[in-house]
Amino acid sequence: MKDDISISVIKRLPRYYRFLENLKNNGIVRISSKELAERMGLTASQIRHDFNCFGGFGQQGYGYNVPELYDKIGEILYVNKELKTILIGAGNLGKAVSSKIFQRKSGFRLIGVFDKNEALAGKIIRGLPVRHIDYLENFCRDNNPICAVICIPSNDMKELTDLLCRLGIRSFWNFSNYDIAMAHPEVLVENVHLTDSLMTLSYITETRLLDEAQEG
Numbered sequence: 375m376k377d378d379i380s381i382s383v384i385k386r387l388p389r390y391y392r393f394l395e396n397l398k399n400n401g402i403v404r405i406s407s408k409e410l411a412e413r414m415g416l417t418a419s420q421i422r423h424d425f426n427c428f429g430g431f432g433q434q435g436y437g438y439n440v441p442e443l444y445d446k447i448g449e450i451l452y453v454n455k456e457l458k459t460i461l462i463g464a465g466n467l468g469k470a471v472s473s474k475i476f477q478r479k480s481g482f483r484l485i486g487v488f489d490k491n492e493a494l495a496g497k498i499i500r501g502l503p504v505r506h507i508d509y510l511e512n513f514c515r516d517n518n519p520i521c522a523v524i525c526i527p528s529n530d531m532k533e534l535t536d537l538l539c540r541l542g543i544r545s546f547w548n549f550s551n552y553d554i555a556m557a558h559p560e561v562l563v564e565n566v567h568l569t570d571s572l573m574t575l576s577y578i579t580e581t582r583l584l585d586e587a588q589e590g
């Protein structure tokens with residue numbers, strides 16, 4: 375990532391990517407920043423500002439070429455890369471995350487699945503056998519994964535995180551409640567808490583209902 379590009383711009387890129395994928399799949403080849411802005415609920419100047427961080431992709435008077443812009447944003451997000459990734463926890467969430475998310479290009483490739491439940495050993499997830507967690511160390515030494523997806527409760531996370539960091543894991547997609555970054559500020563962590571999003575929805579829904587009740 376270029377040093378001068380803010381993380382908030384980077385965080386907006388996946389949304390552009392999704393929108394452009396949709397436009398591309400609908401056969402749209404060209405779009406103006408104004409039209410893209412209208413469709414996305416943004417302003418044209420916001421879009422131009424975001425794209426200018428990468429040198430700007432449009433042409434004066436033409437707008438954006440949708441398939442080209444889609445590819446460019448994909449390149450910026452490294453979606454075609456395949457960072458070696460392991461999944462820890464082959465329960466409900468681990469299965470859902472691996473089957474629904476790793477089936478599309480995301481920049482990551484799942485190479486190993488681990489669980490401490492012996493009954494799961496040998497079961498197949500995303501074409502990979504679930505391995506007992508005892509094999510984690512040898513597997514990492516042989517295969518050098520870079521990223522770990524964490525789909526287990528927090529109980530064992532301190533020990534596990536220490537081990538994963540020692541084994542060379544550099545980034546975590548963390549669904550557990552354990553604060554990995556606090557214990558290991560040297561690694562990169564994306565925390566995902568679906569319930570945070572749900573609680574936000576709860577707040578805005580309830581306050582809207584209360585406001586309407588007061589008005590009515």
Ligand code: NAI
Nearest residue numbers: 463465466467468489490491525526527530549566567568
């Ligand atoms: P689950 O019980 O179906 O699966 C958990 C799996 O983790 C089990 O197979 C268990 O054997 C394994 N496991 C536990 N400790 C382990 C360890 N030290 N090493 C390897 N494997 C281990 O539970 P589910 O529904 O898949 O949820 C997993 C965790 O994710 C829960 O703690 C839950 O709170 C959290 N979660 C987080 C969400 C989020 O949005 N961040 C959403 C849903 C669940």
